[in-house]
Amino acid sequence: MALLTIEHLTKRFGTVTVLQDISCTVAPGESVALWGPNGAGKTTLLRCVLGVLPFEGTIRIDGLDVRRQGKQARRLVGFVPQEVTFYPTLTVGETAAFFARLRGLEPDEARRRLAQVALEDRLDQPVRTLSGGQRQRLALALALLGDPPLLLLDEPTASLDVRSRAEFMTHLQTLLEQGKTLLFSTHRFEEVEHLARRVLLLENGRLEADTTPGELARRLFPETTHYRLRLHLPEPQRPGALQELRAHGFEVWMNGHGLEVRVPADEKAAPLLLLSRAGFEVTDFELHA
Ligand SMILES: Nc1ncnc2c1ncn2[C@@H]1O[C@H](COP(=O)(O)OP(=O)(O)OP(=O)(O)O)[C@@H](O)[C@H]1O
Numbered sequence: 001m002a003l004l005t006i007e008h009l010t011k012r013f014g015t016v017t018v019l020q021d022i023s024c025t026v027a028p029g030e031s032v033a034l035w036g037p038n039g040a041g042k043t044t045l046l047r048c049v050l051g052v053l054p055f056e057g058t059i060r061i062d063g064l065d066v067r068r069q070g071k072q073a074r075r076l077v078g079f080v081p082q083e084v085t086f087y088p089t090l091t092v093g094e095t096a097a098f099f100a101r102l103r104g105l106e107p108d109e110a111r112r113r114l115a116q117v118a119l120e121d122r123l124d125q126p127v128r129t130l131s132g133g134q135r136q137r138l139a140l141a142l143a144l145l146g147d148p149p150l151l152l153l154d155e156p157t158a159s160l161d162v163r164s165r166a167e168f169m170t171h172l173q174t175l176l177e178q179g180k181t182l183l184f185s186t187h188r189f190e191e192v193e194h195l196a197r198r199v200l201l202l203e204n205g206r207l208e209a210d211t212t213p214g215e216l217a218r219r220l221f222p223e224t225t226h227y228r229l230r231l232h233l234p235e236p237q238r239p240g241a242l243q244e245l246r247a248h249g250f251e252v253w254m255n256g257h258g259l260e261v262r263v264p265a266d267e268k269a270a271p272l273l274l275l276s277r278a279g280f281e282v283t284d285f286e287l288h289a
Pocket residue numbers: 013018036037038039040041042043044045
């Protein structure tokens with residue numbers, strides 16, 4: 001069964017329709033990116049799923065109707081906004097304990113979630129002294145309180161520098177590996193590429209496509225849909241490797257020091273994996289646009 005089911009979701013603010021007849025599902029353990037230009041409706045969609053906005057249509061989380069069984073449904077969801085406002089004078093530990101208490105959870109639960117995002121050594125640090133990356137990790141720890149299966153994240157890395165962004169993405173990757181389900185909005189293709197298995201493309205409040213990161217890449221960068229991958233192999237192995245790649249549908253030919261393979265943008269490493277699994281010894285490679 002799907003963890004999240006959205007059926008005919010329409011959201012109007014007064015006379016303006018911001019989301020129009022959106023239907024989609026997210027399976028347990030999936031990671032789905034919400035992609036679309038500013039104003040496409042990404043935040044609004046997340047807020048409808050959270051049950052904090054009235055809407056038309058039906059949204060269910062693990063079968064629970066967000067409108068009629070809101071309280072139970074919300075227990076299954078953690079939310080990380082773009083930027084969180086904390087009480088600046090509270091420490092990290094106090095903040096997490098405060099939110100845990102609000103939700104009727106034990107202080108131990110707060111400490112567990114702080115450890116999950118590598119903040120356990122910051123318990124006594126006032127929130128106002130945290131870096132941007134640490135603040136966002138604290139927000140993630142709060143979203144993890146109660147161990148909900150579904151995490152909604154609204155451009156969670158938008159205000160972070162490159163290093164904190166990478167760090168935050170690594171935490172999300174780990175959560176995904178641990179079985180969490182992620183639905184996150186982003187404007188960065190590299191985040192889609194690293195984290196998402198599916199992409200919901202929103203445009204003017206409509207679901208334009210329910211697609212893959214590879215297909216999104218083809219739409220965004222149509223001129224670089226394929227690359228040439230040069231593989232260096234010991235000479236005696238080249239004919240066998242060539243055959244192996246051709247047998248798997250790759251366009252491949254010999255060149256001076258090895259093979260050259262035409263690879264789609266979303267499968268650049270596939271020939272390397274294939275050959276190494278088949279026991280070939282790729283000594284080096286180069287990628288050309
Ligand atoms: N409370 C509101 N009242 C009226 N209009 C609203 C309200 N909230 C959002 N909107 C409008 O709904 C549309 C979608 O906004 P939303 O914030 O969901 O887009 P978004 O895709 O998240 O954009 P961004 O990428 O800039 O965050 C926008 O035109 C916005 O102005």
